[in-house]
Amino acid sequence: MDLRQLRTFREIAEAGSLSRAADRLRIAQPALSRQIRLLEAEAGLPLFTRHGRGMALTEAGRELLARVAGPMRQLERAVVEVRALAGTIAGQVALGMMPTVAAVLAGPLARRVAERHPEVSLRVVEGYTGHLIEWLQRGATDATLLYGPATDFHLRARDLFVEGLVLAGPAGSGLSPDQPVTLAAAARLPLVLPSRPHGLRAIVEGAAARARVPLNLRHEADSFLVLKDLVVCGLGFAILPRSSIRREEAEGRMLVAPLVRPAIRRQVVLAQPPDRAPGRATQAVLDLLVEEVAARAGEGDWQTLRG
Template identity: 35%
Template sequence: MDLKQIDYFLALAREGNMTRAARQLNVVQPALSMQIGRLERHFGKSLFDRTPHGMHLTPAGRTLLEHAAAIRREVDRTTEEMSRLDGRISGRVAIGMITSAAQSTLASSSAKVAERYPEIRLLVCEGYTDTLVEWVGAGNIDGAFVNMPKVPASLAGHAVLEEDMMFAFGAGNARTFPKRVSLDTVAGLGLVIPSRRHGLRKILDDAASEAGFVLKPRLEIDTLSAVCEIVATTDLVTVLPGVALYRALADRRLQARKIVGPSVSRSVAWVTNPRRIVSAAVTAVVDIIADDLISAASAAARAVR
């Protein structure tokens, strides 16, 4: 067993799909299958159950996952410590990000990491809060940016950002909206929001429930960039955090209003596993991403009229 096989195994365990794992590793699928087959022959056990719905770890695979993740962490930590002897920050950083963060500032943040820290190898996984928290707890990633209420007691949560959810509509929308819009008024419009699997939807549903009504959206779409595009080109409207809206607001394709009665906010946290040492490389990456998220939220807040 070598490090390449460990990396291939970890990627497949994380993705649960041969095609996605191969894409993440930047290899062809037969190469990934071959390495997984070698691992299974080495241990004399099946590591994955192959089903029409994906690849699922067997009991042997779950045992290997625990040890393989620990091996990879120790190798990365050793590599980083050796590099730091020369004053360099390097190593592999694997983080998770909720959709609203990943689809807004990730591109610019990643470019900054690449420019400032050329010896950092960055892996970013996008997902729902529940999934990301599970990965952090299992040691599959170094940490994750998630919606704060979902942080379990077994993990360490560090507040990054608290921002208001905003009512947004296309710049060409035929209707005129006041500077302050109540949540129940929004509920009566053609609303486009994420599905109930999405953390932002739970925040919206909880706020509506507390106000005594139920949201009945026209469209439910989890890809927030698509939500913004639909709202910008139709008379439909949305409620999203400023981080998800700020690019469209800056381009003047959307306009936004504050929500009142009640106001709705969300908190973003950086979550880590207390049993895992946070490296200098992880800290450097997190600082860049957090700063960009805060800047995006502030820019969106300034754009609200």
């Protein structure tokens, strides 16, 4: 088994077709087919099923891809980093984020990266906390944001910021930033929340449990865009970070009210793998991330923390 075979395997898995992978790699299809046959012979199991529309991974293929994608990416990144030692900072950096954080940070951070380090390609990967941790451990991402505090993880983690959550409702719901709502009153409203694997759901449920308040859960939505649409359409209320719905609030499509007794806050940390130091490109992106968080704090969205 060699790196060329694994790279071929990864490209075909991502393309879903031998012909598309051949076009991407600029290698003839028979050569790719031979590399896959050799890899399957070494693995002792078929890695793909062939059908009229292309090729799909078998269960064994999915397991192999999950196990080699991260290490392959680290090897490729190492070569880029070594080449760039004497020159400009370059390479691809994968950064994990929760959807509500990505809605606020991804665009501004990408602009900072493009302006300051044009040879760096930033890939933002959205997911639940469990997925974000797994991707970081496997090497699929270089760093990730997680709900904290930092002491909750066996990773190199630093506290970044905290933010209060608000009750968000549709236009005409009567909510106002000047009129706080108790958690008990909010819990009686029809609520729209993410499903249980989502960190935001855990924060809300934890606060409700401590206050001994049952939640009137009406709808669940794992997509942040869908969750917001359900609220805008009048199907329920959500408990969200205010920064993530600034646009909807400014346009009058959502109204918000602070939550009290108790107030609910989310804490966000930056986590990195404990067993490998960041490369130059990764460190450059993380430095710009800290800058962007500080800028948001200066605008009043977040309160920064020192980890």
